[in-house]
Amino acid sequence: MRLAEHIYRTISTAAGPLLFLENIQQARIGEIVSVRAPDGRTTEAEVLEIAGGTVLLEVYGETRGLDIAKTTVTFTDAVRKAPLAPDMLGRVFTGSFAPRDDLPLYVPDVWKSVSGAPINPAARARPEEFIETGLSSIDCLTTLVKGQKLPVFSCAGLPSRELVARILRQARLGEAGREFAVVFAALGLTFREYSFYLEAIGAMTTGFVAFVNMADEPVMERLLAPRFALTTAEYLAFDLGMDVLVVITDMTNYCDALREVSTAREELPGRRGYPGYLYSDLASLFERAGRIQGMKGSVTMLPVVTMPEDDITHPIPDLTGYITEGQIVLSRDLHQKGVFPPIDVLPSLSRLMQRGIGEGHTREDHRKVANHLYASYAKGRELRRLEAIVGRDGMTERDRTMLDLADAFEREFVHQGEERRTISETLDRGIGLLQKFGVDVQ
Amino acid sequence: MNGRIIGIAGPTVSVDLPGLKLYERVYVGHAMLTGEVVRLERKRAVVQVYEETRGLAVGEPVKGAGTPLIVRLGPGLLGGMFDGLQRPLERLRDDMGPFITAGKELYALDYLRPWRFQPAMKKGDLASLGTIIGHVEEGAFQHAVPFTRQQEGTISTMAGGDICLADALGTLEDGTDIAGCHEWPVRAPRPFRRKLPSTEPMVTGQRSIDFLYPLARGGTAVIPGGFGTGKTILEQSIAKFADVDIVVYVGCGERGNEMADLIEEFRELKDPWTDRRLMDRTILVVNTSNMPVAAREASIFTAVTMAEYYRDMGYHVLFLADSLSRWAEALREISSSLEEMPGEEGYPTYLVSRLAGFVERAGVVETLSGAVGSLSMILSVSPPGGDFTEPVTQACLRTAGTFLMLDTSLAHRRQFPAINWFQSYSLHEQEIMEHFTRTVSPAWEQSARRCRRLLKDAEALREVAEIVGAEGLQDADRLVMHTAEMIRRDFLGQNAYSDDAFSPPEKTLKRISGIIAFHEDALKKLEAGTGLEEVLASSERGVRNAE
DSSP: OOSSOEEEOOEEEEETTEEEEOSOOSOBTTEEEEEEOTTSOEEEEEEEEEETTEEEEEESSOOTTOOSSSOEEEEEEEEOEEEEOGGGTTEEEETTSOBSSSOOOOOOSEEEETTOOOBOGGGEEOOOOEEBOSOHIIIIISOEETTOBOOEEEOTTSOHHHHHHHHHHHOBOSSTTSOEEEEEEEEEEOHHHHHHHHHHHHTOOSEEEEEEEETTSOHHHHHHHHHHHHHHHHIIIIITOOEEEEEEEOHHHHHHHHHHHHHHTTOOBOGGGOBTTHHHHHHHHHTTOEEETTOOOEEEEEEEEEOGGGOTTSHHHHHHHHHSSEEEEBOHHHHHTTOSSOBOTTTOEETTHHHHSSTTTSOTTHHHHHHHHHHHHHHHHHHHHHHHHHOGGGSOHHHHHHHHHHHHIIIIIIOOTTOOOOHHHHHHHHHHHHHHTTOOOO | OEEEEEEEETTEEEEOOTTOOTTEEEEETTTTEEEEEEEEOSSOEEEEESSOOTTOBTTOEEEEEEEESEEEESTTOTTOEEOTTOOBHHHHHHHHOSBOOSOOOOOSSOTTSEEEEEEOOOTTOEEOTTOEEEEEEETTEEEEEEOOOSSOEEEEEEOOEEEETTSOSEEETTSOEEOSOEEEETTSOOOOSEEEOOOSBOOOSOHIIIIISOOBTTOEEEEEOOTTSOHHHHHHHHHHHOSOSEEEEEEESOOHHHHHHHHHHHHHOBOTTTOSBGGGGEEEEEEOTTSOHHHHHHHHHHHHHHHHHHHTTTOEEEEEEEOHHHHHHHHHHHHHHTTOOBOGGGOBTTHHHHHHHHHTTOEEEEOTTSOEEEEEEEEEEOOGGGOTTSHHHHHHHTTOSEEOOBOHHHHHTTOSSOBOTTTOEETTHHHHHHHHHHHTOTHHHHHHHHHHHHHHHHHHHHHHHHHHOGGGSOHHHHHHHHHHHHIIIIIIOOOTTSGGGOOOHHHHHHHHHHHHHHHHHHHHHHHTTOOHHHHHHHHHHHHHHHO
16 A cells, blocks of 8 residues: 555656556556646556566557656556446446536445456356346347346347337336336447437436447547446446346447457457457456345346357357357348347347246246247248248148248237337237147147 | 565566475465466566456565465365365355455365264274275265375374364374365376276266267266357256266356356256255356456366365266366466467467366276276367367367267257267267167167167258258158157257256167157058158157157
């Protein structure tokens, strides 16, 4: 513990976002420092590496205008913490936790480290409480439960924004009376998207906190914003007892920012230039979702990943899929058919669904309906390939029925436009569809 | 001896402490973080820290422990749940709350808990390394307490009845105490007299595995599969139902929620072989993906050492790791923070040899006390992008006896376990098929061959059908496809959430025999001139009634 701030003017090298300083006493790894340019502008930086008295800093924000002779660096002896208070509900912040809504910052109740601490696996409670999103394809076939992390895998040009906005508007996290909040982290947002989301958030009736980093704002903030968002979510969930839904969009921008920073640090690149620790880094975010035994709140995560080149084996969706508990995959084909939400249920999956459905959670016939719908649609989709080769006339009567079922499933079950369906309506609709095509639900 | 931190880069810390040894355990900083010496230079030592280093400052004190990274071995490990450094997670939770913060050292064993001790030696007996001093009742297991000193000794006094690990079990004539527990360096394999060939099956209760790609006691299986192919579910099903005495399960860099689910399930479920609680025969080692990377690397060694300890008592132990890719990635992260020269895809070049050395710890052995114990391994691999040509999968292939490839397209069809029945193989296939033919039924071998044949024929026919359409095939061929579909759906497919999750060998054989009998019968009817649709309709009713 140092008793006073240390101020240095010993920069030896400055390159891109990195600064090397010399003759530093007792620096801490991860310590926050402030860098003051000759023109009086200050930005924050973090200690990245220490070797004896030489310290490597990474600057958040603009480094243009820094020099070697006059720039001063102040060491704070503290790692990055987030100011938290119940008053933060309803506020919009930048990626470095500055208010974006022209209001002053509240008086913080507590400060918590942004990197968070891992939840002890022995203290976790098994996620099993159903969340109703009002969308049939999710509620019935890729059921979301409290404490789950379920990403949306989208492709460029698909309506992932609209889907997220719908879920934000419609999601019901359990029984009435429980407090529910949304924490929204937007990374590298274009102005167009920003106005869209702002409108969606404005229409929400529940509490929210938003962290918005625009496309033209510092890349380093893109790495910070989700950490602030999750620290906030943990505070709301485990200190204030709320059920929190964290929406992060777009994780692809986050990963690209990480790659950019890693390259600047001259680290060894891994697949497609992303750093080798991309898995661990993503896990340090996603694993913060969960429930804790004996505590009221929960953190549920819904990150959006835009798959580059529509490729699900690209490192970003691939590593995300290995960490998260399933995925919701959007399909270009369905979108072109005018289906909204264009969710392809075949590659979509919810790993925690088994615990969250059935009697006491949704309805006792949920599992059966879901299995039949999935199997019938999968069969229909397989037959579509066959149809392309041998033609509809070359197929048996039964096969033709299954083809029709697959079409009807997309049109009537997956597609729902503006309508909100309760889980009961969803299941009844599913049963009706199966019966219409002669599939025995028993 | 005390030194100071002189440099920090991620999980590696440089210290100026002289007199350290390679791989010695080190306490780093005011928080007393655990670390291990990985490089020694004239003026500094490089320490790999097993905990979060954020907030650590240059100039903080460093202390050497004088011993390498160890695990504590003794009664009380069963039913426990540990992190990668063998800290008991449940006591950690009770002490520190739901979040894990760095620098808390807790011993894996409870030194004050009373145990009932039954001595097996008396005054005047000569004890040497590995001799059984006596037994402790650990739940339903007879926990054999070994003599752990390298040098022989003659027993002078011996305790009996209720003891705790803080007390000595007895004394030797040279005055030294005999302890009920001991420490063992995690990276050193435990000794045994000799290795024996593995010829016996390890029944998993998974039909596709037991029947087509069997596992051997003392063998190693790898399960590679892309995400969503059901690696974890398959490993957990095997952990629940495998015909072994003790299960050591490592969640290595995987999901926390999954582990919470596993723990609750293991507490509720019964072992189908003994009807005891599953948790009573299980040790869990958990290092979820957001826990420190270096501890993840150590976790599989911590776990395998505990597995070897129970093997040495003459038990059949199954070691499962999910997933080895995360371990390899941890190795890669550490290697890159040490600025080592990277090999393929950035993995260090010693990945293959380190892995091979690890896998060699499996096997059937004659222990130092003359008992026979086995350690079998099942390792899942998560190849990036589902690409099996990547280094970790390939390194595993070179060492494993059974290869169970999980197939994304099968998983998308919800065919679980999604084991690809053309690419998978088992080197133990012949021996174990003979074993089952001897122990279960003489029909085993023949049925297995028939089943394979049908699957293979159907695959060839499917390719034809994709061109000419199913209608274009002959009736006998369509029957083969139909039967293969039945095998796929009713035999190879097994729902992990139903009563069918565990299928003993007798049931496995009965079920395939039913399908083969149906096929033979239908074939006869076809030859007699009955149409295929009619044959299928009548026979399928028959099969359904028979069940």
